[in-house]
Amino acid sequence: MLKKRIIPCLDIQNGRTVKGINFVGIRDAGDPIELAKKYANQGADELVFLDITATIEQRETLIELVERVAQQIDIPFTVGGGISSLKDVRKIIAAGADKVSINSSAVARPELISEIANEFGSQCVVLAIDTKHDEDWMVYVSGGRKSTNLSTVEWAQQGVQLGAGEILLTSMNNDGTKEGFALPIVQNVCDAVNVPVIASGGAGKKSDFHSLFRDTEATAGLAASIFHYNEIPIPELKQYLKTQNIPIR
Amino acid sequence: MIAIIKYNAGNIRSVQNALARLGYSSTITDDPEKIRKADKVIFPGVGEANSAMQYLKEKELDELIRSLTQPVLGICLGLQLMCKFTEEGNTKCLGIFPNQVIRFKGNAIIPHMGWNDFVSNTGVLFNKVDPKSNVYFVHGYFAEPGDYTTAICDYIQPFSAALEKDNFYATQFHPEKSADVGSTILKNFLQL
Numbered sequence: 001m002l003k004k005r006i007i008p009c010l011d012i013q014n015g016r017t018v019k020g021i022n023f024v025g026i027r028d029a030g031d032p033i034e035l036a037k038k039y040a041n042q043g044a045d046e047l048v049f050l051d052i053t054a055t056i057e058q059r060e061t062l063i064e065l066v067e068r069v070a071q072q073i074d075i076p077f078t079v080g081g082g083i084s085s086l087k088d089v090r091k092i093i094a095a096g097a098d099k100v101s102i103n104s105s106a107v108a109r110p111e112l113i114s115e116i117a118n119e120f121g122s123q124c125v126v127l128a129i130d131t132k133h134d135e136d137w138m139v140y141v142s143g144g145r146k147s148t149n150l151s152t153v154e155w156a157q158q159g160v161q162l163g164a165g166e167i168l169l170t171s172m173n174n175d176g177t178k179e180g181f182a183l184p185i186v187q188n189v190c191d192a193v194n195v196p197v198i199a200s201g202g203a204g205k206k207s208d209f210h211s212l213f214r215d216t217e218a219t220a221g222l223a224a225s226i227f228h229y230n231e232i233p234i235p236e237l238k239q240y241l242k243t244q245n246i247p248i249r
Numbered sequence: 250m251i252a253i254i255k256y257n258a259g260n261i262r263s264v265q266n267a268l269a270r271l272g273y274s275s276t277i278t279d280d281p282e283k284i285r286k287a288d289k290v291i292f293p294g295v296g297e298a299n300s301a302m303q304y305l306k307e308k309e310l311d312e313l314i315r316s317l318t319q320p321v322l323g324i325c326l327g328l329q330l331m332c333k334f335t336e337e338g339n340t341k342c343l344g345i346f347p348n349q350v351i352r353f354k355g356n357a358i359i360p361h362m363g364w365n366d367f368v369s370n371t372g373v374l375f376n377k378v379d380p381k382s383n384v385y386f387v388h389g390y391f392a393e394p395g396d397y398t399t400a401i402c403d404y405i406q407p408f409s410a411a412l413e414k415d416n417f418y419a420t421q422f423h424p425e426k427s428a429d430v431g432s433t434i435l436k437n438f439l440q441l
Contacts, residue, residue: 001365121295
């Protein structure tokens with residue numbers, strides 16, 4: 001049986017792991033290589049790196065970091081943040097990443113999704129969507145700083161039609177609050193697309209993952225700070241989910 | 250020396266990294282001489298079947314792969330290209346295995362992406378590998394089970410998770426991305 005995936009996410013700034021609350025208020029969370037190795041050894045099912053710095057010099061640092069992480073971990077590895085061209089994707093894949101995650105650049109130029117899918121296959125393209133609920137769940141870009149007039153469900157559908165192989169959905173309302181995932185919008189997106197959906201934002205307790213996998217069709221749950229600060233060790237989370245009869249590796 | 254066949258498919262570095270972690274050096278190459286002389290050959294790949302086959306033909310790697318006599322391991326798209334035919338782009342493939350490759354059908358989530366266990370596994374690649382262990386898959390097409398199937402996985406329907414015929418071996422999953430279990434499978438191949 002296909003297992004539900006637990007994915008730690010490392011937000012990278014200037015070569016360090018950082019974590020903010022509601023997309024602001026950044027604090028340091030450690031050495032990314034050490035964390036990546038620790039998570040792989042603990043049974044994380046995949047790893048996501050999101051680079052939240054975007055200057056040219058710092059991106060070269062990111063490529064080196066990706067190379068070093070890829071050499072050391074034996075689980076799938078997604079890299080995102082500031083990717084805006086096929087050239088960027090080629091560099092990141094050549095450095096050893098398995099998938100890339102794109103967000104603002106896909107909103108700005110949706111064809112980018114198709115370009116990456118055509119060259120590397122759909123499985124390589126993760127469409128990351130930051131969503132916030134005002135009157136409806138709308139798409140935000142630029143690290144959550146800019147609103148758009150795109151509806152989250154429609155954008156997810158369009159992204160999949162263009163070739164996205166997976167959706168990484170982050171609820172800005174829930175991110176950093178530790179009050180649980182945004183289950184209704186997660187399920188709305190699952191209903192609208194037939195590719196895997198990774199839910200992100202809001203995990204604070206082990207039972208939040210249980211609710212996610214029980215009440216929605218999300219195939220993966222992603223979190224950051226609860227893992228970085230060891231509030232919920234991955235082995236403990238996975239053991240708990242198994243006792244709740246969730247299919248887990 | 251282990252040769253990893255270089256062609257227009259992604260994640261080739263992942264395979265080289267995995268071999269390095271096991272203490273094996275390898276070379277990524279499309280040089281027919283180097284490939285022919287290698288002790289082991291790995292034919293990896295994720296990507297689109299039709300363009301990958303065209304590339305192999307242009308570089309005359311298709312004939313070369315078929316004629317190899319040392320142990321060869323195809324991974325993911327590598328497995329599919331070693332079969333007879335794939336529905337992806339209606340592509341005639343290498344024909345090392347007689348299996349047909351078809352697309353998953355139905356309303357389920359496609360691609361089959363993530364960790365899954367085996368219905369059964371036999372053959373030398375799975376020495377010391379418990380069928381209940383999980384390996385990492387990511388694919389929308391699969392080889393139908395047949396005479397050369399050594400491992401079966403079930404997603405929507407049973408499919409070939411691994412194939413074996415003479416000196417040719419292939420896995421639909423990614424051993425290089427399958428943690429300790431994947432390392433054991435790679436070691437089993439490398440020690441042939």
